[in-house]
Each structure stands twice: as C-alpha cells, then as structure tokens.
Amino acid sequence: MDENKQSIFRDIPRDLSDEFFEVIASSGDVKIERIISRGHTSPQTGWYDQAQNEWVMVLQGEGQLTFSDGRIVTLVAGEHIHIPAHCKHKVSWTKPDTDTIWLAVFYT
Amino acid sequence: MDENKQSIFRDIPRDLSDEFFEVIASSGDVKIERIISRGHTSPQTGWYDQAQNEWVMVLQGEGQLTFSDGRIVTLVAGEHIHIPAHCKHKVSWTKPDTDTIWLAVFYT
Numbered sequence: 001m002d003e004n005k006q007s008i009f010r011d012i013p014r015d016l017s018d019e020f021f022e023v024i025a026s027s028g029d030v031k032i033e034r035i036i037s038r039g040h041t042s043p044q045t046g047w048y049d050q051a052q053n054e055w056v057m058v059l060q061g062e063g064q065l066t067f068s069d070g071r072i073v074t075l076v077a078g079e080h081i082h083i084p085a086h087c088k089h090k091v092s093w094t095k096p097d098t099d100t101i102w103l104a105v106f107y108t
Numbered sequence: 109m110d111e112n113k114q115s116i117f118r119d120i121p122r123d124l125s126d127e128f129f130e131v132i133a134s135s136g137d138v139k140i141e142r143i144i145s146r147g148h149t150s151p152q153t154g155w156y157d158q159a160q161n162e163w164v165m166v167l168q169g170e171g172q173l174t175f176s177d178g179r180i181v182t183l184v185a186g187e188h189i190h191i192p193a194h195c196k197h198k199v200s201w202t203k204p205d206t207d208t209i210w211l212a213v214f215y216t
Binding site: 004005006007008009010024025027028029030032053055057059073075078079080081082103105107108 | 112113114115116117118132133135136137138140161163165167181183186187188189190211213215216
C-alpha cells in the first residue's frame, strides 16, 4: 500500500509469458488488483467461480469475457462490468501482441 | 449495479456546473464511484476527512490533490494514489475546460 502515486500504465513486466496479477491495495474483504494480459486467456481450464463480487474495467487493450450462460462481452478501454459472486466466467480472448491492462475490484 | 457493460468515458452530464458524483457499484463497506470535475475544486471549504480509505485514479484530464501536511500530488491519466482514512486532503485544482474523470474506491 503505497502512499505515493503510481501509474497503472507503467512498470509493466518485460516477461509476460504468464498473465500478471498485482495487488494495488487491499484491506479486509476488499482487493484492488491490476491484471496484465498479452494475448492470454484465463483460467487455463474451466471457469472463474468466485466467492466475491468483482467489478472490472479495461484500461488499455481489449479483452473478451465469456459467461457460463453463453453471454460474451467485449471490453475496450474505459469499459467496465460488474460480475456478481459465483457468476461463472472466463477471459476467453485478449488482444494479441498488446498489453491489455485490467483493473479489478473484488469485494464481498 | 448494472450487469451490462458501461464506459467510464461515456454518459457525461452536459451540465457540469457542479462536480458530478456517481456510484458505479457498492456493497457493504465498499463504494466504487466515478467523479467528473470540470475545473472544480472540492470540498468548497476545508478538507475531506473520511472515515474510510480511498484509492483514487485519474482516467482522463488532470487533477491536483493537496494534503493537510502541505504535500501536493498531481495526477494525470492512469496515475493513482492511496489516501488512508482520516488523511485530510482536498482537490485543489483540476484542469480547466476539460472533463477530469476520477475513479474512487472507498473501503474500510
């Protein structure tokens, strides 16, 4: 938890062979996370089935979420969506050759 | 709490004679808010002295925070800072003739 300013667009790891997850701030039941994808999809198999609500926004690049009910939502920079707890979903596509930067807030 | 996607850059009120505050998502002790300033400073007098922690990022435009210890922090798009509970601060400047869009997460 840094009290100095940081930029969501900077300090991007050079090696992004794996999707990158970084906790920006957290306290109690709340976690604010930066996620950087470079063509990644996740999870590797199956769905995210989370105990917490997630509010997620794309800040750079482009990503696609697929929900277990078949719904597909594409997010470009500035677009955000609320994913209720236990709403099964996955990142089914992110723009290749680009760093897609997500901001996710997890909360109960 | 909308389960469809929205854009942080869209649906900006035409009338911004007052600073604009909009709750994007909230639950329990957590509130995710969009704030739009057009040259505004806030609060009108004194300081924000909040019972909750705040994590805040500028998404568009430019804003300046002043803290009661004299520290001044300017944030441009993508820059974010953590403001602990009861850390007195104010928005001492925002870019004139521009919509400065802030994302704030308040949590305990």
